[in-house]
Amino acid sequence: MARTYDYLFKLLLIGDSGVGKTCVLFRFSDDSFNNSFISTIGIDFKIRTIDLDGKKIKLQIWDTAGQERFRTITTAYYRGAMGIMLVYDITNEKSFENIKNWIRNIEEHASQDVERMIIGNKCDMEDRRVVSRDRGQQLSIEYGTKFMETSAKLNHNIEEAFYTLARDIKGKMERGQGQTVGVGGTTGRYQQDSTIAAQGNNLCKNRHTFHCDFIAF
């Protein structure tokens, strides 16, 4: 079935190992949470189409391995992303502190105007919380991103988080950036792509090419 969507957005989930990225994604794409999840090795995506203010938006959401050892490998995939969710675990201080490093990673490898959002996951585990809501909020203000606490387990704020991120991307895209064809350099590649999308009858053909340049021997 051809182009049953108006836009295609590529999103990326990053954050330390075990913070719940895969669970968050499964909750959103399959609406399920169970105990048979396995740790992520490498990278893969899931798709879900959502309705946003009358537009059909297809979300292609990439889930990455969080372990340090995989970090440099997965950064090759940052470049095509239009939105990135930085996930930490509210019961794990280290994962929160590492958000800074993940942000630095984004700044180095993702396109400059990528939409970012910080997520404090596992907020169902209030009794084991070590990172207060305030600190999460504070950090997000510091970096100028949106912030939400979620629980993949209880399906709390998961939809909201993805919808918010998608809405921000859509807003940014529609705010006149349709005219700025080929601003090139400073704008990320998604803008060019979405420009084409906007021109093409609002039908976005999935031509956002991801780059991965590790065919180095």
Added chain:
Amino acid sequence: MSVIRRKIALMGCYCVGKSSITERFVSGNFSNDYETTIEDLQTKSYKYDGKDFLLRIMDTAGHQQYSLFPRSCAFDVDGYILVYSIDDRHSFEIVQIIYDKIRDHMGDVKFPVVLVGNKIDLQSESRAVTKEEGLQLARSWEAVFLEVSAKDNIGKSKNTVKHVFEKALQEIEMSRGNVQRRSNELRVQTGMPSISAPNSPRRKRSYPVAGKWVNSCNDVNQDVDGGDEVCENPIKAAQWRALSEKRNNINQFLELHREEGLHFYLDELRHFATTRGGLIDDDFRAEIWPILAERMVTCEDEDCTDATPSCTVSRSTSGSDLQTSDFESAMSEMTNEETTPIADPEESGVDAENERLEKLQEHKEWRQVDMDVQRTLARFPPNISEQHRTTLQEDLTPLIVQILSTNPGFNYYQGFHDVLLTFLLVLGKEKALKVGLDITRSGSFRAYLLKSLEDSVLKELNLVYVILSRADPELEEVMRSVNLGGLFALSWPLTWFSHSLHNYHQIVRCFDVFLASHPLFPIYVTAAVVMYRRAAVLSVEQEMPFIHHCLNTMPHEIPVDEIIADATYLMKLMPPVLLKGRYLEEYQRNVSSSPVKTRGVSKLPRYALQLAVMGAAGAAAGYFLLTRYQI
């Protein structure tokens, strides 16, 4: 009033109109264009029987005979809509295959299902499946049957897309005992058992786990034992005879030489492990794996390891001296003297055991390892008791950390735990530790633990392209042109496929071969898997994400024996020394001189590919080939 959530999955062959039906239902639109689906979840609010429902509709990728049963359709699904196209005979056959797969997952219970023949607008021009046939099939499933057209969805008829979903919902609610059947139902038989009621056993079961173990541990044993049943099928019967013969041979061999010391017969053991069926029995494995691991085939050059000087192929039948010196040099590297490689809990007593555990818990990787071990549930058999599983999980973390602490340079990677879990399941705690120490003494695992992944596994994975450029240039070119890289297969060599194969037997079968082969053999298997998936790769959109996703998803029914036979063949044609040397250089030259097109590389005969295409018949051919190209 509260909204009731129900999840419905649409499955069927590609291009039958699953997405069109979904789209028609969700938004009322239809398009004549075709864009293949990977997977999509849509939602729609729907009023039925006076209640408010939120329908979540899982639109899936087109199914093929060998494709994976999608994880997303394996759990939490309340009912299925199986679609074929009335102008495509093949798609009718595919729905039957899918139905059987679902049943396998469910463990033979009935489930709410609607069979749909789509594209009925084409019936006067090109009908290939009669209505009667559809009805009959549905009857055999006790399912509802409808013929519709997503294109001409005529409102007043009783057979519209809306009815499809309404029937599905009705089936679901009926199976839960929430609605009564009306008398004029199309469905022939009544009385579908209430299988998806909230607390019935089926709901409790976790499907991925069950799925992984459908033909689990002992399926070969069952094959071997249950000869009567399989004899109807000549190929299966031949396979069965060959396997049971092999099993007897191994048994006799072990009886004969056990006393003497099996390590004198390394060649024979490797032969058993690499040929069809592998070591067949977990009992044999428990005896043979430790011997194979102790004398792993090592690389010809030093590249594979951290420059352990005595790195050569050991050809000798008698456990060679080289290995011993290898072992000693490895042991002398262990600066962490306090950790004894093998601790005997009985001798050391409870206190010492606790102390040992505490020591291990201080290891920098303990937390990460433990977190990964906690997420191995899907790899245990469903018939294993929870207590047994918990014990195994408790044993696994210290086991891994103990291996890691033998070398301060070891950096744990996620996936190493999958390897050790396999050893633990087959061998038990003590032997698993010994084998774990052995396999990290040289070879690939040592490199993965010591070097960066870019410098170890990704380099190896680049060789897949070199293999493909000679064995299947067209496929290689497609993969290169989209900048696919090697990440799609990252977990394959890293975990010896134990992270991505779905069935225990397939995993241990791979381990048999890997323990008895050259360290690069997993790379040849990777290439063989890619070639086996050729049709799928070429049928998805030629862009990185789609090809990545396609290859990254391992089909359930992958014929491991044939793939291993293919890989063996590939390795014979392109031995590791040449692959890493001349062939790699040639490949790099070719790629840089003609960035998109590869030329000047001679094509290989398409044995491997033919095998894959031949499917079941390939089994026999594979056996034949292997006996011909015996190592």
